[in-house]
Amino acid sequence: MKKQFLKAGMLGLLIAGFLSHTAWAQSDPTGKRRVTSTYAITNATIFAAPGQQGTKGTVLFRDGVILGMGSNLSLPKDAQVIPGDSLFIYPGFIDGAGNMGITKPKDLERPKDLITSNPPDEIAGITPWRSATEQFSITGNQVDDWRKTGFTVTQVLPDGGMLPGKSSIMVLGNSGSVNVLQENAALAANFRGSRGMYPATLAGVMAKFRDVYQNTTLALDHSKMYASTAGVKRPELTPTQMGMASVVQKQIPVIFTASSDLEVRRAIALQKELGFKLILTGLENYESVIDLIKTSGTPVLIKLQVPDDKAIKSQKSEGITEDTKAQYERVKEAYDKALKQASLLEKAGIPFGFSTVDTKPGDAMKAVQTLIKNGLSEKAALAALTTNPASILGINRVAGTIEKGKMANFVISTDSIFKEDAQIKHVVADGYVFNYELKKKAAKEAEKTENGSAAVSVEGIWEYTSETPAGSSGGEISIKKEGTGYSGTISYDDPSGSGKVTAPIKNAVVSGKTLTFEFDVAAGGMNLTVSISGEISGSSMEGTMSVAQFGSFPLTAKLSSPSLTL
Template structure:
């Protein structure tokens, strides 16, 4: 947060809040989820999908103290049960994020010693901190968690931030603030092909591989020495090394290594390390699986596909009047873009049961990106499995999560229509027994992806951050079927206002999202904006990478252009 305060980035965002057009079964809108289902409840006459491919119509679900007791059309309803009518609603298991960082802060950088040697830096300076727990940097009250819960996520494995070995992961539930929300700690060791810079070892991917090999082999020797010392006499006392000891659960295959990968080359390198050493591996952030599907299957590696899809601007570019060279280059880019959209379908076709990771993705894009994957060959059952049963199996929590069955957590997503239909909206999310209610409205455009309100015009906004309140203007125009815009904000360098182009403006129903960049102190900071609108007012959040998510409000200036 220091950088945020230093540059005083009072940035704004434009968000749309969905209207409530029909009565709620749970009472008034309550996105805070402060009420918990602690008694016995029956949700009646809903269409309930207990797991992918298993759906019952006009069914009931019995819940007691946050656990599922029964699901079906002919269940015994206890006299003390509170009945909730859910006619016309659709219930699904709560979504599971197999690798996320919502609410996770960044540790302070370690200070370099006076005798610093870049060829052999201390572990902390080199980004090698596998003993750290992500929970030491986790804020369960973060608005980032609210953003992901709002789109259906109820559980997540959260990963620490840092260098090549940033620490251990944990599994948390997106429940109420009164709960500890921690389901399991030390669930995986995070790893990346990223050092702390080229001026220090390991600063390259090959350097990271060499360092990983060295640490793994030394950890094996250290573990053997410790066990021999514990059962024999006459041996030297083993050296205490917290880096090597952090590998012990990996050596014993009690936890996997979750390798963050960004392309097929990194997948091959991660699987090379796995083959050499024999640890269990999860590949996270996969975007280019097609060249290495056979390698993945041979390694029996678990796969977490990125929820982030590439930008489609070039794919939509009109190059009819451009040179042959430009046309050929654009064609190659379009082919690569189309292939990226098919990765989920290719994994399904290969029989690889994958899950999703939210790392680097925006919650606002979730349902849109899922529909794009389905349009490009992914089946709806496989898409739902990647959100529910598959991550539960990969994380080893299938005994209490991933489906709606007796004895499992009553984590649910309750929708107004079938999950992947155009008109589907989330009405309630139940996590850890806490009910989160969201406003919904019927789309006035028949679900064609256009705005049901006039978003074009000038909007005055205020944003509230720990540094105070500030504001500016957003000007949105419509050019054909595309939106363009600009946003003003307090200049980080001082001296009035600065402005930036609004990029990736996406309008669907009453929902809008966009991004923009801020130049501050010689670096560019990306700001993502998403949310909903009511009439001429909005409320929502802006998300700044590494700095958190902050609320904002805005009003449309009257008598402005609305074309």
């Protein structure tokens, strides 16, 4: 039996060696549990920070911390290898002032004797003592959908009224881990008043914010006097004042949601008047206040979305009056200006991040691509997803770039991240690896090289050999063109030692000179997906055969029969 397993080559090695009952029970390709605490993503193109050129190399990390990166890393024996051939690695995306995974607290019952002109703070939505951690759940589909989009860290704001509580910064890693990077990172505030009671208006919200801030200042001064002077009445800080204290003491900022230019002006006016640290979030219409934002030095988080273009698409081209035509032009002009706002922030030298609030995960990268088409540079777009929010949120020591000692948070894509056909294959968050299924590329794109000429010919029978620690093994790969795609089979040594078996290939793609495909292996009640990636030169192919959980092995092949008829 031992000889049979050795003869089975790579697949036999995986089954007989790596895939023992214990090892398989510990593995989980969804990222919920680690097979090992040490990983190496090899031979990938690494973009360590915005503006840096991509370099070929390996990223090594253990227990969620980057141990090193480069082309000559020595890998420890326990490292689980993730083949990065033809893949691109970027720092994990960071969401500022988001609400993914946040649940709304229950509304409090209004007391019968409620005085609407002076309601209790909690009834009026003034709860600065609350923490978003209490409302956050990492197990919902919303968090997983955003992780699939490349987000690995989020600053979540609590749901509630004008002062709903304090934000928390969470890493989107294992659901069984403690995912809090920083609790009580900022006080959330907005201009949303209370229905049917004070403060119900925008002016009332501003007045109430001043009142809470100034009363907290007086209460803290009283506390200092009580601590140093005999005979002073004992201070009694309310929950609101205790929750506001860290803002008054400038330990944390206020993160104010301000969607319009008017709200931006009022938030900055409050900051100048009272002196607290300020971050603006939820920005939608801000072109007219860009100079104000710059001179005030206020960090900003803009919504990761573009305006709806339904009004543009519904415009008629015939049978309209001159007035209607002029109205159409004004609508189009306003729409175009909105798309260019982010590029104006870049031109003004204002670092900004993105907030995922009110955005669907599936629309996020489309929005970034639209902003790039309207003047935003790719460098600024990547910075808005990584280094800028890391600095704004105060976590740039551990996140935002790929560097030794920082958190192992990565986005791993099939192409440059801002290309329309790029797909995210893996996301690493807190050192946990999440694998995602790739969609088939359009046949026209898959069969074109960079200069637009036809891709290499792959049809025929390829005789391949793979090299593993257990020795050499091989078989045949049969490929033929079928419609706009490819189909075929691959033979390999049966892991049970009973000769050759054949499996159909799937997801076959020819891109330039590279052939990639997958096939499934069933053994001992277990299902494995094996990936092959090879670069073709004439009638030869060199590449790797890999299983994501267990590493990759060299593979070579020769085209023995170019004209195949199946």
